[in-house]
Amino acid sequence: MSEGAPEIPIVCPACDTRTRIPFPEVEETVARHNEELHDGRSVASVDPDVFDQLADYVAADLGLLEES
């Protein structure tokens, strides 16, 4: 990944938080947030609306769709 990597909206309903994270850091950031704040539960996640759009060109590539 180089400059121009898309920033991905992350939402955490429990924290009422919405933030944007450069794509390459999304998985690690979400995992860390959930581990530190939510005992490892999958509370924070990529905004579902955006996730659908991204799925077309990145998610399949990076394995984001393989969860569970």
Ligand SMILES: [Zn+2]
């Ligand atoms: Zn949270």
